[in-house]
Amino acid sequence: MAKDIFNTPSEELTLAQKGYKILKAFGEGSYAKVYLSEFQDKGEKTRVLACKIIDTSKAPKDFVKKFLPRELDILIRVNHPHIIHVHSVFQRKSKYFIFMRFAENGDVLEFILKKGSVSEAQARVWFRQLSLALQYLHNMDIAHRDLKCENCLITNNFNLKLADFGFARFVSDNNGKLLLSSTYCGSLSYAPPEILKGAPYLPKNGDIWSLGIILYVMLNKAMPFDDNHIKKLYEQQVSKRWNFRSKVVDSLTPQVKEFLPHLLEPKISNRYSIDDCLSSLWLSMDPRFATLTAAEEQALQASKEGRKAIDAARPTESKGDNVLILKPTDHHHRESLP
Structure with a gap:
């Protein structure tokens, strides 16, 4: 466990069983910290991800009851080549772990x-x-x-x-x-x-x-x-x-x-x-x-169906090991070079 990460050994073990490893902190928001992390699935090449960890026990009630549910609800449904791709979301007790694409060149x-x-x-x-x-x-x-x-x-x-x-x-x-x-x-x-x-x-x-x-x-x-x-x-x-x-x-x-x-x-x-x-x-x-790229065109057409399109795409929830896993459809968009 990295010294600047305050996850419990149990949380680290649970994440490791899913293929995730938290490395080091590199960003901080109002009620969350962002960490460099890795994911490896069944012998595949290790992928570098960012992980946003939100501890709801340390956040205001208004944020936990109103803003966080909205964020999670939208995050796991949207899919666009110019929106950061969410790999998966885990909940364990008061903590949420949001794994997403790592942006190598910062903001x-x-x-x-x-x-x-x-x-x-x-x-x-x-x-x-x-x-x-x-x-x-x-x-x-x-x-x-x-x-x-x-x-x-x-x-x-x-x-x-x-x-x-x-x-x-x-x-x-x-x-x-x-x-x-x-x-x-x-x-x-x-x-x-x-x-x-x-x-x-x-x-x-x-x-x-x-x-x-x-x-x-x-x-x-x-x-x-x-x-x-x-x-x-x-x-x-x-x-x-x-x-x-x-x-x-x-x-x-x-x-x-x-x-x-x-x-x-x-x-x-x-x-x-x-x-x-x-x-x-x-x-x-x-x-x-x-002209739009194929991925941009696909996303535009999906968005024209409006809110019904993402309501229909709501992922299923599976519970195990006290972890809520919300994993969106894993579309891999080809990068369009400037």
Whole structure:
């Protein structure tokens, strides 16, 4: 057992019997830690995974009763080439072990802090991949509600994967009626003005604003607004007081300069939808984006069936050794190189 992991010998043994080994910690969230781990099944090659461990005994009741069930419910059902693939989920007493694909190049924020702002061409690739993942979710009436650079993971082939569904939720009821959100979710820097205002909001529209913040950060290695004071932040947002940094503005195309304001649009009725983003002139500048990969097309078609598609795909639960195993269909998508 690694010295920074506080699993019991019994938990370690149970995981080992399933082929899993926890190695070392490399990340931490509000109520969870993320560990490097390994999986080996019946003589197959060892696979490196990430494991998110949530100890519900140390988390607030609101999180355990409301947010965690939503996260698990959505995680084990979604399947998209640009959403981090969940390998399996185990529950043992108060702990949940979520094993997922390991992103070798960290997250977008880490990448930008180390290497600086990315080229517009690279930002276009990552933005498209993120937008396709969001389109998939929105088609099924799921809002992410915590889009930020830290939740955009980068694989060994420099493809982007959307992760962390801790605040995700369905935005309609079983009858298709839209549900307004009244819970403040996500990070202040990425929150749209309607959330800062404190009124019930449409979470899909909020996702688009956050998408715009991510694109701005990719291109500028900075945030568009000063978030040190909420009232001033709100005033800056509604008055559209932001600019591209002088360091990069002359190198950017007119198309991206025209596109980004549609995302950072304070008036919800004028803000782009995810379909508007994907059909934008800026994305169409790259001829490779004229067609979807087979995996992207398959996911899009599945999402068009809406919420029924993932309700039907709900995995079966099997209990044994005091471990709840929720294992989704293991689709392996071929990486699409930028």
